[in-house]
Amino acid sequence: MLTKRLIACFDVVEGRVTKAQQFQDNIDVAPAEELAQQLYDDQIDEIVFYDITASAQKRKIDLETVRRVAHHVFVPFTVGGGIRTVDDMFEVLKAGAEKISVDSMAVRNPGIIRAGAEAFGRQCIVLSTQVKRVGVRPGIPSGYEVFIDGAREATGLDALDWVRRGEDLGAGEIVVNSIDCDGTAAGYDLEITRAVADAVNVPIIASGGAGTVDHIADGLTVGGAQAAIISSILYSPRLDRNVGVRELKDGLAARNVLMRPYLP
């Protein structure tokens, strides 16, 4: 049976993992390489790495850090940030990533999704979306709007329209990242996660807000997601207590969520 996945998310600035709250106020956590090694040893299922300042600084992704992380991680590794062309994707794959995450750039140039899927296969392209609850209004029938550029720019795109389009263009996975819930440790936005899971046929990844095992279990069951992105719960200095991968997996198993068994 296919199991659910726990994905550790790294927001990387100059080679170091940072932790934001609602996409702002990043505080330093640890060198990306070190944290990657530790989480691999703890048997995390997957790691996603965002070079969060590449796009804004109009520079290419930090390939050196990608390479250093890839050296320690023998589980899937997704990379995003500052990717504009198929050649950029190619460089990231050559640095040791399996999957490419596109977000703001895909909104500006949706053709990059199709071009990436044609070059490397649909499974290689992860469409990450920043969504915010804005209420139902003309053009936004779902009540959720897509934002870009670190949640700063509204796009006028309806979240469900955008993910359907992304799937049609060739995205192999879709991350639903709630701007409202990001870094709050108050739980995923289950409503939009479920709506996206029902709207498309590719795997869905819940993101933004997991603070407890119950939140993760809810995202993977009520929210209908196939995978859960976690970060604060693992290592945010803002939380009184961080929880390790093993304790999370044991907790999920106790809640009847099928996970990859822990190897002794």
Added chain:
Amino acid sequence: MIGIVDYRAGNAPSVGYALERLGIEHRLVATGAELEGCDRLILPGVGAARATLDSLRASGLVEPLSERVHSDGIPFLGICIGLQVLFEHSEEGDVAALGWIPGTVRRFDDDLRVPQIGWNSVHLRRDHPVTAEFPDGGHAYFVNSYYASPADPGHVLGETEYGVEFCSIVAHANIVATQFHAEKSGELGLRILSGFAEWTP
């Protein structure tokens, strides 16, 4: 020396990092001449079948690969798309593939979430030196929209369930291939790579 076939649609570096961790000698090979110096070969893959086959053909690698594997009989490991291209035909892009192993590659049913992405269990159907250290039912990381259906059930080494029971490890003479990413399946995946490095068919 293990040669990891490096072509545009592949993820050869990831496989290289895994072998590096295991302390196994390897190098990336991109031309027919470079294949000559290798005594075993790995064909990795993350791409689409057509892109992979086009890329292998454009690099002039199909003939030299076939010669090393079939005439010289060196051990060969295919990974993910590197498994799918070994069959005769793929529904992905409706392409003729390498045809080293009889059978076809089919798409998962549309009532499933496709691609299959994640950790799934692999059930071993017989013993094989490459899987000697892999526990029956152990989990490995899959990313696939298509699956291989070997014509000869004797070529099935491992099976996995995703809507259908499909062949997740194929083995035939000096060829073995995994549908899952052995280089990205944690410690259990690394055991497959070391099993391959030590295998004498």
